[in-house]
Amino acid sequence: MSEGKVGAGRLIVVTGPSGVGKGTILQKLLERYPDRILFSISATTRSPRAGEEHGREYFFWSRDEFEQKRDSGEFLEWAEYAGNLYGTPRQAIDQAIADGQVVLLEIELAGARQVAQSFPSAKRIFIAPPSMEILESRLRQRSTDSDEQITKRLHHAKLEIAAANEFDITIVNDDLEIAIQQLESAMFD
Ligand SMILES: Nc1nc2c(ncn2[C@@H]2O[C@H](COP(=O)(O)OP(=O)(O)O)[C@@H](O)[C@H]2O)c(=O)[nH]1
Numbered sequence: 131m132s133e134g135k136v137g138a139g140r141l142i143v144v145t146g147p148s149g150v151g152k153g154t155i156l157q158k159l160l161e162r163y164p165d166r167i168l169f170s171i172s173a174t175t176r177s178p179r180a181g182e183e184h185g186r187e188y189f190f191w192s193r194d195e196f197e198q199k200r201d202s203g204e205f206l207e208w209a210e211y212a213g214n215l216y217g218t219p220r221q222a223i224d225q226a227i228a229d230g231q232v233v234l235l236e237i238e239l240a241g242a243r244q245v246a247q248s249f250p251s252a253k254r255i256f257i258a259p260p261s262m263e264i265l266e267s268r269l270r271q272r273s274t275d276s277d278e279q280i281t282k283r284l285h286h287a288k289l290e291i292a293a294a295n296e297f298d299i300t301i302v303n304d305d306l307e308i309a310i311q312q313l314e315s316a317m318f319d
């Protein structure tokens with residue numbers, strides 16, 4: 131993707147610890163603005179959770195398939211997180227920005243740093259939890275991850291929260307409605 135194509139639309143990067151509520155907030159914004167926002171569907175090597183579908187939440191690819199596509203340059207960014215690979219397919223993004231859409235990437239810290247380098251005009255937003263205790267209780271209540279996975283995610287969370295000052299804006303997801311409104315203003319300002 132080249133910086134020169136920016137103009138009509140914009141690229142927004144949303145980062146924050148696992149369990150902070152990124153998916154919940156973004157889902158609500160997508161329902162409100164189905165025609166203005168393109169949510170980039172990432173690829174991952176992790177297994178689908180109950181209710182997740184290939185091509186909707188993620189493209190669930192094998193490690194071989196992922197590495198092959200990564201090596202042929204098909205990702206805008208990619209990273210390893212808690213034992214699995216995650217990446218943003220380039221396809222669809224350039225065109226959507228040229229068409230004037232807001233393109234949303236929901237990605238972890240290493241990927242957000244890559245986008246800051248390759249696409250400096252992207253707006254980068256960090257979603258923070260009210261506290262580590264609340265983050266852990268959200269992760270446990272969600273009931274999608276094993277204790278081992280939760281431990282890895284809380285470890286990443288500390289590193290990510292320590293890097294929050296690298297982002298343009300931090301939004302604390304305490305009251306859900308307020309967080310949605312704050313992200314909405316940040317996206318369209
Ligand atoms: N770098 C990168 N990170 C991603 C991508 N897609 C998702 N992630 C991040 O990977 C982490 C784990 O995602 P996931 O397994 O779905 O867990 P969840 O965030 O707890 O629901 C989260 O921080 C996501 O934001 C991607 O395409 N690239």
Ligand SMILES: Nc1ncnc2c1ncn2[C@@H]1O[C@H](COP(=O)(O)OP(=O)(O)O)[C@@H](O)[C@H]1O
Nearest residue numbers: 148149150151152153154268272303304305306
């Ligand atoms: N503001 C909030 N207050 C209380 N619970 C929340 C809030 N936002 C999200 N949650 C809950 O926290 C859990 C994790 O949210 P999720 O959107 O899956 O996080 P992420 O996508 O960042 O991993 C979910 O069970 C969700 O319903």
